[in-house]
Amino acid sequence: MGARRVADRLAQFVREKRYSAILAPTHYIQSANSPWLEVDARLTVLLRQYLDRAGAGNIPIFYSLAVSYDAFRSAEERGVILERLADLPIESLWMKIAQSGTVTHTSVRNIVKGAADFHSLGVPLIGDLMGGWRGLSALAFGAVGGICHGVTQKESFNGGSLMRPVEGEKKGFTWPTRIYVASLGLHLKREEAMAFFAAHGSKSRFGCRMKERCPKSWKDMLDNPVRHSLVQRSLEVQRLSNVPAQHRAQRFLEETIRPATDAAVFSESLSFDGQEHLAKRLSENRKSLDRLRAGLGRFVEERQLVSFSPVPQRRVVGR
Ligand SMILES: [Zn+2]
The missing domain is CATH 3.20.20.120 (Enolase-like C-terminal domain)
Structure with a gap:
């Protein structure tokens, strides 16, 4: 055509x-x-x-x-x-x-x-x-x-x-929904998430704190993973948008990446029964977050000429 x-x-x-x-x-x-x-x-x-x-x-x-x-x-x-x-x-x-x-x-x-x-x-x-x-x-x-x-x-x-x-044969295949642990930036499979929250200290540290959306905290994360994930991600984006563009990278490092590295260190100390794979994943996540934090920290300091993308207009569909 x-x-x-x-x-x-x-x-x-x-x-x-x-x-x-x-x-x-x-x-x-x-x-x-x-x-x-x-x-x-x-x-x-x-x-x-x-x-x-x-x-x-x-x-x-x-x-x-x-x-x-x-x-x-x-x-x-x-x-x-x-x-x-x-x-x-x-x-x-x-x-x-x-x-x-x-x-x-x-x-x-x-x-x-x-x-x-x-x-x-x-x-x-x-x-x-x-x-x-x-x-x-x-x-x-x-x-x-x-x-x-x-x-x-x-x-x-x-x-x-x-x-x-x-x-x-792959037609119509959809990925199983995963559970988003925002402070670690990790998506866990359901079995992994169950083992994760069964570990001592995990529920209070990583259970969702959005009372209106996930009143049952970690249980709602497992039962309503999509809603939880959407709310968390839009919060993360909102948190960034509230900061003036020129301070955004620095604040992102301080308020998101640094707490994530702390959370990752804590997650590494959790013990799971027979979930070596999960423990390994958490340990790798901790290492990569440490590297990301150090590297982005240097990037913030070195940056001179800064260019920002215009922000898209909000569209209300269906009007
Ligand atoms: Zn939630």
Whole structure:
């Protein structure tokens, strides 16, 4: 199907269904040489034209840039990508950077440095599928103006999953919901969480304290993991947004990362019956948090030129 017909159909669909915004259909960008970059940019321009013609001139386009970590890290490749995106009629840029594994201060630095280039587009950057410490750090350091991710899962984006064909038997597979222990930044499987809270001292230290949402504390974390996780994460984001942008990174370190390292030390002292795997996970989490805290601490001190992403507008859907 030609680009014009795609744009036309999308515009009609948005108008008929009365959507409040549209995510431009884009491809995974493995490197800045990708021919899709040009195709996606052109389609976005056409989409704007067809939306306007369809009487949907007020519907904003969000651009999803799904990009490999290698391409994002390279200043040269970022330059090429930026050139393509400049002047596109978009309201925000949803950045999906293919990264997996534990967050490190180096990866946070790379996100912050790379994102700063994209601030020149003058639109808010959203960290798409960017959860956990990675997403919160990116927010705290001003790399992105918002974050978006799945609930208790899909907190990072792995380009590989887009490149593989869908396997038949995996269709409809959903990850089991996990239990979010906010002060440790950890998601535990149900069995792990049960063992975790059975350990002496764990309930009082790690049980949820949001009385209105989780009145039964750790029991509600197990029984309503999604609600608990949503409330905790929005609290974390809210806590950051309440601090002026230039102080956010420092405060994030002091009020979130430092207490997390203390909590992690405590979690390491818990004893579990026959859960070596959990004990090992908690110990690894403690080590990686210590490194993150030290590395981000240096980053805060060294930072001179600071660039902040504009913050996205709040949208009320359905009006
Ligand atoms: Zn809770």
